[in-house]
Amino acid sequence: MAQLEILVYPDERLRQISQPVIEVDDEIRSFISDLEETLSSLPGCVGIAAPQVGRLERIIIIDVSSRQHHKNHGHRVLINPLITFKEGDVVGREGCLSVPDYTGKVSRSKNIAVTAQNELGTHVKYEMVGYEARALQHEIDHLDGKLFIDSLVGKRNDLKKRTDF
Amino acid sequence: MKNWYMLTLVGKDQPGIVAEVSRVLFDAGGNLGEASMSRLGGNFTVMLMLHMDTGKESIKQMLQPICDKMDLFFHIDNIIAGLHQHIDPNFRLSVHGADQAGIVSAVAGSLAKSNFNILNLESDVGGSAEKPVYIMHIEGFADCSFLELEKSLQLLKIEKEIVMHLVPIDTMVG
Structure with missing residues (x-):
């Protein structure tokens, strides 16, 4: 296991589209272990994507269980994640390991259904809402070379009470 | 050695203020840091962090013509920049x-x-x-x-x- 270096914007590798994982083998699992160790070394961070450490494959980890008041599935490794359903829009504040010292508001779908493979290669499906759905969308964006600063919404907001800040 | 300044500009709003002021500052070797601009009650207002190796008096002389032309008041202070120290609101x-x-x-x-x-x-x-x-x-x-x-x-x-x-x-x- 090893902690991996986080790429920081404007590193061009963060702008590349990651490739699907063809086979979930021991080498992939070894990389996932390193990615997990990297994530766990970063307090306050609830997700990480493989391209953030320079590996351009469609692998993400999310774990929002530290935010107990948000509904969540705990620690999940998602390989080749694909959003199959989304609805609702909600604005929330995001930050990114790859964009230090900046946070901003981003509009995301509130409800998401996602299919993927886990670290054993088994096909899985989850329905995620709110904060966890936000984390998922943020990480999947990394796989497509997108950063949250590409999707910022203005500072001003309406008066509607938000639930996803 | 470059210094950081906080430049404040206020005046009647009109198109082109930011373009004109930033052009004058850039042409003189200035670099802008964080900024906040708002239109308040029809008035143009902006606060700009400015990084320049020029003294305060020189900057004033540089800005005066454009501010006279665009009917703007300005004020400039030396500051400590304190960049990369954002506090996230909770x-x-x-x-x-x-x-x-x-x-x-x-x-x-x-x-x-x-x-x-x-x-x-x-x-x-x-x-x-x-x-x-x-x-x-x-x-x-x-x-x-x-x-x-x-x-x-x-x-x-x-x-x-x-x-x-x-x-x-x-x-x-x-």
Whole structure:
């Protein structure tokens, strides 16, 4: 296991589209272990994507269980994640390991259904809402070379009470 | 050695102010840092962090012609830049109600008792001239619970007859 270096914007590798994982083998699992160790070394961070450490494959980890008041599935490794359903829009504040010292508001779908493979290669499906759905969308964006600063919404907001800040 | 300055400009709003001022500063070797511009009641206002190796008096001489031409007042101060030290807000408060003197004072005063550090405040006067409505958004940081902060604001809602929505900001970092 090893902690991996986080790429920081404007590193061009963060702008590349990651490739699907063809086979979930021991080498992939070894990389996932390193990615997990990297994530766990970063307090306050609830997700990480493989391209953030320079590996351009469609692998993400999310774990929002530290935010107990948000509904969540705990620690999940998602390989080749694909959003199959989304609805609702909600604005929330995001930050990114790859964009230090900046946070901003981003509009995301509130409800998401996602299919993927886990670290054993088994096909899985989850329905995620709110904060966890936000984390998922943020990480999947990394796989497509997108950063949250590409999707910022203005500072001003309406008066509607938000639930996803 | 370059110095950091805070440049404040105020005047009647018109197209091209930012373009003209930033061009003059760039041509003189200036580099802009963080900035905040707003149109307040038809007035142009901006605060700009400016990094230049020129002294304050030289910058004044440089800006005076363009400010005279565009009818702008300006002010410049030496500052310590303090970049890369952002504080993330953990609460957001939206306030609205019939416009009346004292809303900001009352709300900010109540927040200050909770050691709430206001990081961003924006307000507008909307509605009609006959029935103006005051709308304010505050984001900031306080080292207390949501319930404690919400409770501290309860009395104000009744006293000032204003609507207040407090929401926690839970920044997602991924």
